[in-house]
Amino acid sequence: MLTRRLIMVATALLPAAAVAQPWAPSRPVRLVVPFPAGGATDVVARVLGEHMSGTLGQPVVVENRTGAGGNVGVENVVRSPADGHTLLMGTMGTLTINPHLYRGLAFDPARDLVGIGMAFETVHVLVVHPSVPAATVAELIALAKAEPARLAYGSAGSGSSTHMVAELFRLTAGIELTHVPYRGSAPALNDTVAGTVQLMLDQLPSCIGQVQARRLRALAVTGTARHPLLPEVPTMAEVGLPGAAATSWGAVMAPAGTPAPAIARLNAALNAALADGSVRARLVQAGADPISSSPEAVMERMRAETAVWGRVVREANITVN
Incomplete structure (x- = not known):
């Protein structure tokens, strides 16, 4: 009995900080999107933020901070207090490609950010104009090797995902292609449909309509499995x-130093949103495949892909305009 009383007295005398308390936001949470409103990343952030608001008991307010390929928004989050009230909807480009493209960045995503959880992903589709005499990837590669650099591909601009994924394909296949950068993926896709450029590695949500209308021929998808919308199209591995x-x-991130209880609570709220049927349906409609993870898995994916895209940038000698 004496021992029990001593334990109770000792516990009562512990400072409040020593007794673990679940974290909860005390004011609205800011979710920074480093791209303009209306794009896929912005739509995903708003759908997830709406559900997370109910779970967290505070509004999750989406704020668009654009510029420098997304670097302006990322730096804004990096410089914000690490208290769980500022988040970033990071992307493959802002987190793993930009550090190799932009010299003199005042931040390092791997050092200055911490993962909350994955949010979505989209596959790319290797599409060619119907006039290209290639019905398979092997035939396309043979054609490119027979006439080096004659085939041209369009992209959303130097350093964009449609540029980087195409360069990864080119390097892996060991072929020469001519890169034609555009101001966005839409004009690049339009010129691919018109035959001005012969191929593109566009994101599936953008090009699926043209493939289904047979204005473009899909040769492969870049995901690890065939996509339900194009079940007859093989993967690059196949x-x-x-x-x-x-x-x-895309992944939700926070400033480095954010307390572990806040990260855990935010991860739970994010994964709850991604598990909700109506949220998943809205994301799919926007062209994003929902994907959830642990905070640790985000950082591991960042490390792995930073190495991959760094190699692509170096070997393809890619620079931003």
């Missing part, structure tokens, strides 16, 4: 190019 597998993705 055509013998596993090194060309890649997806564009």
Whole structure:
């Protein structure tokens, strides 16, 4: 009895900080999107933020901070207090590609951010104009090797995901292609449909309509499995190019130093949103495949893909305009 009383007295005398308390936001949570409103990343952030607001008991307010390929928004989050009230909807480009493209960045995503959880991913589709005499990836590669650099591919601009994924394919296949950068994926896709450029590695949500209308021929998808919307189209691994597998993705991040209880609570709220049927349906409609994870898995994916895209940037000698 005496021992029990001593334990109770000792516990009562412990400072409040020593007794673990679940974290909860004390004011609205800011979710920074480093791209303009209306894009896929912005739509995903707003759908997830709406559900997370109910779970967290505070509004999750989406704030668009654009510029420098997404670097302005990322730096804004990096410089914010690490208290769980500021988050970033990071992307493959801002987290793993930009550090190799932009010299003199005042931050390092791997050092200055911490993962909350994955949010979505989209596969890319290797599409060619119907006039291209290639019905398979092998035939396309043979054509490119027979006439080096004659085939041209369009992208959303130097350093964009449609540029980087295409360069990864080119390097893996060991072929020469001519890169034609555009101001966005829409004009690049339009010129691919018109035959001005012969191919593109576009994100599936953008090009699926043109493929289904047979204005473009799909030769492969870059995901690890065939996509339900294009079940007859093989993966890069299936055509013998596993090194060309890649997806564009987004993850929710926070400033480094954010307390572990806040990270755990935010991860639970994010994963609850991603598990909700109506949320998943809205994301799929926006062209994003929902994907959830632990905070640790986000950082591991960042490390792995930072190495991959760093190699692509170096070997392809990619620079931003």
